[in-house]
Amino acid sequence: xxxIVKTAERILDRYGGRNVFxxxxxxxxxxxxxxxxxxxxxxICENGxxxxxxxxxxxxxxxxxVCAHEFGHDMLHRELSVGGIREGTLFLDTNKTEREAxxxxxxxxxxxxxxxxxxxxxxxxxxAALFLCLPPEIVxxxxxxxxxxxxxxxxxxxxxxxxx
Numbered sequence: 001x002x003x004i005v006k007t008a009e010r011i012l013d014r015y016g017g018r019n020v021f022x023x024x025x026x027x028x029x030x031x032x033x034x035x036x037x038x039x040x041x042x043x044i045c046e047n048g049x050x051x052x053x054x055x056x057x058x059x060x061x062x063x064x065x066v067c068a069h070e071f072g073h074d075m076l077h078r079e080l081s082v083g084g085i086r087e088g089t090l091f092l093d094t095n096k097t098e099r100e101a102x103x104x105x106x107x108x109x110x111x112x113x114x115x116x117x118x119x120x121x122x123x124x125x126x127x128a129a130l131f132l133c134l135p136p137e138i139v140x141x142x143x144x145x146x147x148x149x150x151x152x153x154x155x156x157x158x159x160x161x162x163x164x
Contacts, residue, residue, distance in 0.1 A: 002148035004104050007076065008072075011075055018108070023108070030049065030052070036054075041067070043070040043074055072104030076101065106142040109138060112149070115142050143155040
C-alpha cells in the first residue's frame with residue numbers, strides 16, 4: 001500500500017498537480033470522453049499508446065474519479081491492459097488491482113492538507129466527502145493512504161458495491 005502512495009506522489013511531482021486530466025495527459029496517456037452506455041470507463045494500452053476512456057455522460061465529479069482510477073491502472077498495471085481493463089464498477093475491494101487503483105486515485109485527488117482541513121471541523125467521513133466534493137469511498141482510501149505516513153485514521157470498510 002505504501003508503495004502506491006509513494007508512486008502517486010512521484011507522479012504528481014513529475015507530471016503536474018491535482019488536475020488529474022492534465023496530469024494523465026502530461027504523462028503521455030490520452031484521455032478520451034466517449035459514450036459508453038453503462039460503462040464508466042476503461043484503460044487500454046495498445047502498440048505503446050495509452051488510453052483512458054471515460055463515459056462522457058458521467059457528472060464532473062465522477063469523470064474525475066474515473067480518470068484518476070484508470071490513471072492508477074495506467075501507472076500500476078499497464079502490463080495487465082492487453083485487451084483493456086474494463087470496469088462496470090469501481091471500488092471492488094475484493095480485487096487487488098482495483099484496490100490499488102482506488103488508493104492511487106485517492107492520492108491523486110486529495111492532498112494531505114485538504115484531507116486534514118476537511119476533517120478539522122467535520123466528525124464523519126460523509127461530511128468530509130461532501131466538503132471535498134468526492135465520494136466517501138475515495139475519502140476512506142485517502143485515510144488509508146495517510147496511515148502509511150504515520151497517521152492513525154480509522155477508515156471503515158469500503159463498500160464493495162459502490163457505483164454498480
